[in-house]
Amino acid sequence: MAKTYDYLFKLLLIGDSGVGKTCVLFRFSDDSFNNSFISTIGIDFKIRTIELDGKKIKLQIWDTAGQERFRTITTAYYRGAMGIILVYDITNERSFENIKNWIRNIEEHAASDVERMIIGNKCDIEERREVSRDRGEQLAIEYGTKFLETSAKANLNIDEAFFTLARDIKSKMEQNEMRAGGSVSNTGRVNVGGSGTQKKSFFSNWSCNLL
Amino acid sequence: MDEKLPESVDVVVLGTGLPEAILASACARAGLSVLHLDRNEYYGGDWSSFTMSMVHEVTENQVKKLDSSEISKLSELLTENEQLIELGNREIVENIEMTWIPRGKDEEKPMKTQLEEASQMRRFSIDLVPKILLSKGAMVQTLCDSQVSHYAEFKLVNRQLCPTETPEAGITLNPVPCSKGEIFQSNALSILEKRALMKFITFCTQWSTKDTEEGRKLLAEHADRPFSEFLEQMGVGKTLQSFIINTIGILQQRPTAMTGMLASCQFMDSVGHFGPSPFLFPLYGCGELSQCFCRLAAVFGSLYCLGRPVQAIVKKDGKITAVIANGDRVNCRYIVMSPRFVPETVPASSTLKIERIVYATDKSIKEAEKEQLTLLNLASLRPDAAVSRLVEVGFEACTAPKGHFLVHATGTQEGETSVKTIAEKIFEKNEVEPYWKMSFTANSMKFDTAGAENVVVAPPVDANLHYASVVEECRQLFCTTWPELDFLPRAMKKEEEEEEEPETEEIAEN
Structure with a gap:
């Protein structure tokens, strides 16, 4: 069966509880928004395929499953992530300050070459702003990441954020591919969930052979 | 908080x-x-x-x-x-000892410093309880049903080694072929032995379709006698016997004909499911x-x-x-x-003491062209112990920096020779010098x-x-x-x- 995409990127959303990670995710994947705050239950990851420079890119975006509430994100969450969006809430100073802690977490557990981006969410609520745009930009410069202010509710800059991150990952990947001489080797990992990997059993092999 | x-x-x-x-x-x-x-x-x-x-x-x-x-x-x-x-x-984990072992070749710079300077320390993933998954076992089934499989990736345990010891040669590590292809390519078995093995496998194929009672009947008076006797009677020679018993022995220590047949079927059932080996190891x-x-x-x-x-x-x-x-x-x-x-x-109600040692090395116990994930059954060298094995995992399984390995020794404490002694003999024979080790006792308390x-x-x-x-x-x-x-x-x-x-x-x- 033909592949329906050229690249698959695993992306993560990280940030304090209540900054709107799940809303950002839903806005991007389903173009929907729900105002009521419910701690994340039952959201694992969402998928949206986008097109960049004629290439189809499947984005698999993982939510924290609420494990950020007591800073108990599993280290396993970071495995294989190619891009991470750090989210804070512009109406919550604390969530902005904590971005530093989250970055430390990423440096400890994620791949060292993971692409990062900082977004200040809820920028539609100007009257309750606690963190100026300027400070957000400064922080991003400090960590050498891109920066956007977004609103999942007003649908501001959400697509831009994901497209920017995806573009950065894509160009890095293409550079690496060129350096590796056209193909990035795969190390033969097994995904036990995908039925496609399953081969015939030993028995069926043998009986075939014996017949 | x-x-x-x-x-x-x-x-x-x-x-x-x-x-x-x-x-x-x-x-x-x-x-x-x-x-x-x-x-x-x-x-x-x-x-x-x-x-x-x-x-x-x-x-x-x-x-x-x-x-x-x-x-x-x-x-x-x-x-x-x-x-x-x-x-x-x-105290589930007790008597923990951790040491960096000084080595002649690291004289200029200790390995610890080398690893720290290259920020490689976090590339290790040192298991307290190293295990493998049977490709068609209960864990894989549960992972798939629950979709926890989305969160994990695995590597095939692509090499099984079986040790033999003689006074002259010491411990030799022989590769155990798992798949059909490997069996035919193996030099360890003669044509006659391969034929006998084929016959045995055909028998397993048929036996696996029977229920327990019927299976037992087929083994007749051998059912509760040692597996080797049964294999002998099937025309399986001594070399091949130890081969089979060593291979499935990792699943079933000291098998009787009945438990041996069950383990053989379990083994063969998982072979080929995700690749030539029946065993998987979780990445990281x-x-x-x-x-x-x-x-x-x-x-x-x-x-x-x-x-x-x-x-x-x-x-x-x-x-x-x-x-x-x-x-x-x-x-x-x-x-x-x-x-x-x-x-x-x-x-x-019961406590079983498990002896565990983990070594960090920069050379495989048996070097090969490509990095291997190795399972080594030490039962033949510690016949009195219920459990003795080594697992060697490295960079490919994301448990060590490139070129490095972790060797996990696990053993129960019966008998005179400890798994530690055997592991260190194997290192010596193959000129492997671990630069770090951690030993502890794990208490399996019920x-x-x-x-x-x-x-x-x-x-x-x-x-x-x-x-x-x-x-x-x-x-x-x-x-x-x-x-x-x-x-x-x-x-x-x-x-x-x-x-x-x-x-x-x-x-x-x-």
Whole structure:
């Protein structure tokens, strides 16, 4: 069966509880928004395929499953992530300050070459702003990441954020591919969930052979 | 920590080791409200994997006993007729010793410094309980049904070695062929032996379709006699006998004809499922699996809180009514706890001591062109012991920096020769010089009860090669405690995922 995409990127959303990670995710994947705050239950990851420079890119975006509430994100969450969006809430100073802690977490557990981006969410609520745009930009410069202010509710800059991150990952990947001489080797990992990997059993092999 | 713990939940789970994680995910999946607590700042408890820079934490989980003023303070949280019971902190992992071994070739710069300077320390994933998965075993089935398989990746254990020892040559490590192709290419067997092996495999194929009773009948008087006698009678020569017994021996020590046949069928059933080898190893180490089940639990609403001093439980009329953590009272209907937490007043029904040594090396015990993930059954060198094996994992399984390996020795303590002695003999023979080692004793403690009817004690760490018994015990505990609920039932596929399904397969194949 033909592949329906050229690249698959695993992306993560990280940030304090209540900054709107799940809303950002839903806005991007389903173009929907729900105002009521419910701690994340039952959201694992969402998928949206986008097109960049004629290439189809499947984005698999993982939510924290609420494990950020007591800073108990599993280290396993970071495995294989190619891009991470750090989210804070512009109406919550604390969530902005904590971005530093989250970055430390990423440096400890994620791949060292993971692409990062900082977004200040809820920028539609100007009257309750606690963190100026300027400070957000400064922080991003400090960590050498891109920066956007977004609103999942007003649908501001959400697509831009994901497209920017995806573009950065894509160009890095293409550079690496060129350096590796056209193909990035795969190390033969097994995904036990995908039925496609399953081969015939030993028995069926043998009986075939014996017949 | 700005958030408070909930006042009341259906189930409090204490400890984030694999069995507790499986049980927490099963509870959350079944719709129970779950609070999952751990005293450590990390996941996995006594089943955890550590980086080289964090591994010292394994020695740091001391818990102070409550003094009388603390007890009287906590007692203020009790109501009438309630009794405070202090939770235990059993020594599941004890006698821990860790050393960097100075080596001549690192004279200029010790390996520790080399690794630190190249920031490679965090590339290690050092398992406390290294195990493998049978491709068609209970764990793989549970991972697939629950879709925890989304969170983990695996590598095939692509080399099985079987040692032989002679006074002249010392210990030689012989590759054991698993698949049909490997058998035909192997030089270790003659044409005649290969033919005998084919005959044996054909017999297994037929035997595997029979039920237990009929299978037993086919083995006739040999059923409970040693497997070797039965193989002899099938016309299998001595070399091939030891070959077969060594290969399946990793699943079944000292097999009788009956248990040997069962193990052979189990082995062959898993061969070819994901590749030539029947065994899988989790990428980033076995500690990942606990975390993956915790994520499933979290996706279904379980609340996670690590690094909390979990101090006591509250008992009333023979039942536990609450847990006290960090001075907060959380009411609950059930408690699931790892053996570590069982109150000191409750005696263990049995304790098995497991000897564990982990070595870090920069050379494989048997060098090959490509890096291999190796399983080595030491049973023939320690015939008295129930368990003795080595597992060598490296960069490909994301458990060590490139060019480095971890060698895990696991053994029960019967007999005169320790697994340590044998492992070190093998190193010497193959000119492998470990630069780091950690040794400890793991106590596999079983409890029939934890002193109250609504407390479930999770299965202990064990020395089994694979996960079937852990998964099975968790299932049984869950089904006995909550007979009306399903244990990790097959997940309903969302529409979106169905669309995606063929693509996922593509990824796996590429």
